Amino acid sequence: MSTVTATLTPAPSAALPPPAEPKARGLGERLAPYAYVAPFFVIFGVFGLFPFAFTFYVALFDWNPIGDQVFIGADNFTRMFADPRFWNAAGNTVSIWALSTVPQLLLALVLAHVLNHARLRFALFFRMSVLVPYITSVAATAIVFAQLFDRDYGLLNWLLGLVGIEPIDFVQSTWGSHLLIATMVTWRWFGYTTLLYLASLQAVPRSVFEAAAIDGAGPWQRFRHITVPSLRPVIIFTVVTSTIGGLQIFTEPLLIASGAPLTCGAVRQCQTLTLFLYEQGFGQFEFGYGSAIGVALFAMVVVIAAINYVLSTRIKADR
Amino acid sequence: MSLRLPLLCATAVLALLAACTPGTGGGGEGDGKSFEFWSFSAINQKLTVDAYQAKHPDIQIKLTEVGTSTETAQSLTTALAGGKVPDLVLIQGDNLPQFVEQPQNFVDLRTLGADDIKGDYLDWVWEQSVAKGGEVLGVPTDVGGMAVAYRTDLFAAAGLPTDREAVSALWPTWDAFIETGKRYKAATGKAFTDNAATSVFYQAVNQVSEKYYSADRKLVYSTNPQVKAAFDLGIKAATAGITAGQSSFESAWSAGMAQGTYAAVSAPSWMLNSIRSTAPDTKGKWDIAKIPGASGNWGGSYLAIPKRAKNPQAAWNYIKEMQSPQGQLEHFSRVGALPSTPSVYQDAKLTDAKDPFFSDAPTGTIYTDSLLGLKPFYIGPDSAAIGQEFLNAITNVEQSGGDPATAWDDAVRNIKTAIGE
Numbered sequence: 123m124s125t126v127t128a129t130l131t132p133a134p135s136a137a138l139p140p141p142a143e144p145k146a147r148g149l150g151e152r153l154a155p156y157a158y159v160a161p162f163f164v165i166f167g168v169f170g171l172f173p174f175a176f177t178f179y180v181a182l183f184d185w186n187p188i189g190d191q192v193f194i195g196a197d198n199f200t201r202m203f204a205d206p207r208f209w210n211a212a213g214n215t216v217s218i219w220a221l222s223t224v225p226q227l228l229l230a231l232v233l234a235h236v237l238n239h240a241r242l243r244f245a246l247f248f249r250m251s252v253l254v255p256y257i258t259s260v261a262a263t264a265i266v267f268a269q270l271f272d273r274d275y276g277l278l279n280w281l282l283g284l285v286g287i288e289p290i291d292f293v294q295s296t297w298g299s300h301l302l303i304a305t306m307v308t309w310r311w312f313g314y315t316t317l318l319y320l321a322s323l324q325a326v327p328r329s330v331f332e333a334a335a336i337d338g339a340g341p342w343q344r345f346r347h348i349t350v351p352s353l354r355p356v357i358i359f360t361v362v363t364s365t366i367g368g369l370q371i372f373t374e375p376l377l378i379a380s381g382a383p384l385t386c387g388a389v390r391q392c393q394t395l396t397l398f399l400y401e402q403g404f405g406q407f408e409f410g411y412g413s414a415i416g417v418a419l420f421a422m423v424v425v426i427a428a429i430n431y432v433l434s435t436r437i438k439a440d441r
Numbered sequence: 442m443s444l445r446l447p448l449l450c451a452t453a454v455l456a457l458l459a460a461c462t463p464g465t466g467g468g469g470e471g472d473g474k475s476f477e478f479w480s481f482s483a484i485n486q487k488l489t490v491d492a493y494q495a496k497h498p499d500i501q502i503k504l505t506e507v508g509t510s511t512e513t514a515q516s517l518t519t520a521l522a523g524g525k526v527p528d529l530v531l532i533q534g535d536n537l538p539q540f541v542e543q544p545q546n547f548v549d550l551r552t553l554g555a556d557d558i559k560g561d562y563l564d565w566v567w568e569q570s571v572a573k574g575g576e577v578l579g580v581p582t583d584v585g586g587m588a589v590a591y592r593t594d595l596f597a598a599a600g601l602p603t604d605r606e607a608v609s610a611l612w613p614t615w616d617a618f619i620e621t622g623k624r625y626k627a628a629t630g631k632a633f634t635d636n637a638a639t640s641v642f643y644q645a646v647n648q649v650s651e652k653y654y655s656a657d658r659k660l661v662y663s664t665n666p667q668v669k670a671a672f673d674l675g676i677k678a679a680t681a682g683i684t685a686g687q688s689s690f691e692s693a694w695s696a697g698m699a700q701g702t703y704a705a706v707s708a709p710s711w712m713l714n715s716i717r718s719t720a721p722d723t724k725g726k727w728d729i730a731k732i733p734g735a736s737g738n739w740g741g742s743y744l745a746i747p748k749r750a751k752n753p754q755a756a757w758n759y760i761k762e763m764q765s766p767q768g769q770l771e772h773f774s775r776v777g778a779l780p781s782t783p784s785v786y787q788d789a790k791l792t793d794a795k796d797p798f799f800s801d802a803p804t805g806t807i808y809t810d811s812l813l814g815l816k817p818f819y820i821g822p823d824s825a826a827i828g829q830e831f832l833n834a835i836t837n838v839e840q841s842g843g844d845p846a847t848a849w850d851d852a853v854r855n856i857k858t859a860i861g862e
Contacts, residue, residue: 187522189543207858268692275696291686294840382688382829388836389843406826406859407518407539 181413198414208415210390211398214300218394219368221304227360229312234319235349249320252313260310264377267306268293293379299392303374315360322356323349355437362430366423372396395419471751475501476528476759481513482506484714485776486531489763492771500755510536510742521546526747529756532579534741537569538822544572548746551577553757561766565817566781570743579743580764581781586808587644587732587739590708590716593800594726595701599628605802609731615645615674618733622683625704632685632703634678638835639689640707642675643828648737650816653827658819660862662827663853672831676848679839686840695719709739710779710808717798729802736815741781779808823860830856
């Protein structure tokens, strides 16, 4: 606050008469800036901060929304750490995240490199096209992919059948359902990531690529020694954002196992943490336990954000 | 300022919260001429509402079809916890126990005269909406009853009889049902029924005299031999290779029904509407046979009035008129939901009812027969969760290669985790 005032207030000059002190600034004028920022903070307080703080509070109770609320301290957390369903959901979340993030970022990296190529025709068309999956509704995506991967009527199993492979039940098997969800996530997000990389690549002077080409560097060498290093900060950024996004994956697993949506299948084979939270909170109405899962999820996101902070400061220091 | 601002915000938030906190008044301050009604979608409640309004043009009914029965119960829970409640709400039987456990949220219908009409209803159905303190929370609108729907054309192709009496005679027991399935599979190479979990286990476990709770409301799901027997039947069907492994109501289940991937499906009375809308092109190819084993019930709904309702009296008038024996009989003629009022079970309107979609099967008598002689059991607050875990264990064996030998122990362990026992 003080530094800002210091730079904005002109230094008194001897040649000019000192500017008249603003006469008794009205209360309204002093409050005006706060009034301008107030809407955000009020809305944030009501819809962000309060529910957030309330979640921590509810997590300490055996909270029946239409009955009694009994204070039980940390019992929900002890129960959660001993609950195999929680660890199952955590494992599924990590597995789906790994299956979707790695191919997604690699694909985006290669695509961004190609789209940045100087001699690419209709570049704008291709650049816009990769964004189409991103603007498609996730529900529509899930319906289409669930049909493509269907055991009896799916296109994929039909193709596999042509080469004599038995139909695979993607939704009912653990690895199959993870693969199916990861494919959906990858398909939906790779365009967005590509554009992020592309934007960052555009800041690299074209002459660098040209000089490398003249020096005899092939496409692979240019990719390895120019594209990837210049994208390092944005790669870290996308790894972290997709990790946070991966922790919160919800709609895809909810929609693919339509018969048992809240558990994502008979043996919770694709139930993610958010889906487990939702099942406990809004399927079983165990608000306290659901809140405890929410708090655990929050802690994980904080840890990942901290890792992000450490990594990005390190990268700056390297340069 | 830096300290005062957060304080200011906090005050603003608190003020807003205070404004949002629901009133705890007893309700009843409405105009008495209108009421709001939450129902499920896809059960054609609108027809009944329209019929009522035609008779009472001065009453305004705002009908909201919230979603599936589960979604309706979820919305009701949220509303009871602090939102705007409807004056009248339809609650599905499986969702009822959790509300019966918390009777303070609802109008005790005895205060409006429920005792006078109690005798009109099947007593075991009525009992399910009575709370521990004797409060009556809901009036039953319909019951399920059970049967098996089967494809006559596919049965004929497999060399099985097609007449509904002869088909019923094929399976006096569930073991005979599974044997019939093996015969069908041997003749056609195709699946006999949609899945083992709902079409065998869920039907069989609803034919017991005591289910997951004992009559004195104690948990007995893991020790009750009747539950174990039903579970074993489910596993037997799952491992016999006679099922299509399609979980009920999933898209592949719907596609399979239209394409004749399976020939028989469990059919509580409310399922008939589902078959009609799922596979409209199969009209006339279906018929309905008796359920293996004895009588049984699966499903049914209740009408309740939340405590904070604005127009409880208008809602009660609607219940009294439309859920009377005559009202339920008319509802049966309109949409086929089976009355919960036994006095109309001999009425010609019910006994003569024939369903052209199901080869003119006498649905009224088939389903009411399955209810007579029924031994009622107590349904508790965790019944739905327990049933779901049993279903999951059978589905795991059937569809995901789970080990049938450990399925029962797995299910019991999962139930213990799920209900926090």
